[in-house]
Amino acid sequence: MSTDADTPDSMTIIAFSGDLDKLWPTMILSSTGAATGMDVTVFFTFWGLFPLVKDDVRITGNDSMTKALAGMNAPGMKKAKLSKLNMGGSGAWMMRKVAEKNNLMPPEDLLDICKDMGVKLWPCQMTMDLMGIEPDQMIDGLGQPVGAATALQAMSKSQINLFI
Amino acid sequence: MTDVNKTVDAKGMTCPMPVLMTAKGIKEIGEGEVMLVEATDAGARSDIPAWATQTGNELIDSAEDGDVLKFYIRKK
Numbered sequence: 331m332s333t334d335a336d337t338p339d340s341m342t343i344i345a346f347s348g349d350l351d352k353l354w355p356t357m358i359l360s361s362t363g364a365a366t367g368m369d370v371t372v373f374f375t376f377w378g379l380f381p382l383v384k385d386d387v388r389i390t391g392n393d394s395m396t397k398a399l400a401g402m403n404a405p406g407m408k409k410a411k412l413s414k415l416n417m418g419g420s421g422a423w424m425m426r427k428v429a430e431k432n433n434l435m436p437p438e439d440l441l442d443i444c445k446d447m448g449v450k451l452w453p454c455q456m457t458m459d460l461m462g463i464e465p466d467q468m469i470d471g472l473g474q475p476v477g478a479a480t481a482l483q484a485m486s487k488s489q490i491n492l493f494i
Numbered sequence: 495m496t497d498v499n500k501t502v503d504a505k506g507m508t509c510p511m512p513v514l515m516t517a518k519g520i521k522e523i524g525e526g527e528v529m530l531v532e533a534t535d536a537g538a539r540s541d542i543p544a545w546a547t548q549t550g551n552e553l554i555d556s557a558e559d560g561d562v563l564k565f566y567i568r569k570k
Contacts (some may be wrong), residue, residue, distance in 0.1 A: 361510055362513050363520075364517075365516070365545065366545055389537055433506055440510075443514060
């Protein structure tokens with residue numbers, strides 16, 4: 331849908347962070363990219379994978395260490411923490427209140443819009459294996475889990491590549 | 495005044511909603527038809543023109559009525 335060669339028509343975001351304040355720009359840029367006719371892919375890897383776990387899944391993992399890591403990372407987008415001054419969740423709570431007051435949609439709602447607009451949401455297969463996260467513990471509407479080569483293939487075709 | 499085929503009310507909405515609502519609205523009109531987008535988010539002042547350039551739709555006019563930014567967009 332580009333109008334000239336200088337106008338980007340593809341964007342890939344590597345969602346590395348599971349922090350609330352980083353999920354927001356990821357979701358805002360993805361949905362806006364799709365709204366401007368771009369082909370948008372988000373590859374969720376490492377800590378970025380935890381927000382794709384269903385909110386009602388309390389813990390993920392297949393042994394004591396992966397369970398401990400999941401405990402520290404609170405799976406589910408609604409439980410995402412702030413990257414700094416989270417203060418046991420009160421920072422994230424305040425951030426959400428401020429956002430609500432300013433009519434900024436929460437990231438989980440923006441994620442739903444991203445799905446409706448055809449943004450490709452790719453979970454990292456390796457992170458799922460590493461952290462013992464099962465496919466049925468993850469939210470609906472995601473693409474097939476993929477690896478680094480598939481992410482790089484998308485990036486090589488994108489004019490905009492971001493690591494958030 | 496330009497004939498308007500559809501009005502998108504994004505007043506009170508913040509980024510990225512005005513652009514997302516604009517993109518949704520443009521799908522609901524035909525080629526050559528005009529859509530009016532109303533927004534109060536100051537970021538929309540540059541965002542809606544940027545969206546129009548990116549998607550190839552024509553921003554035929556814009557105006558400010560108090561706090562309300564108005565954009566007239568012709569679908570290409």
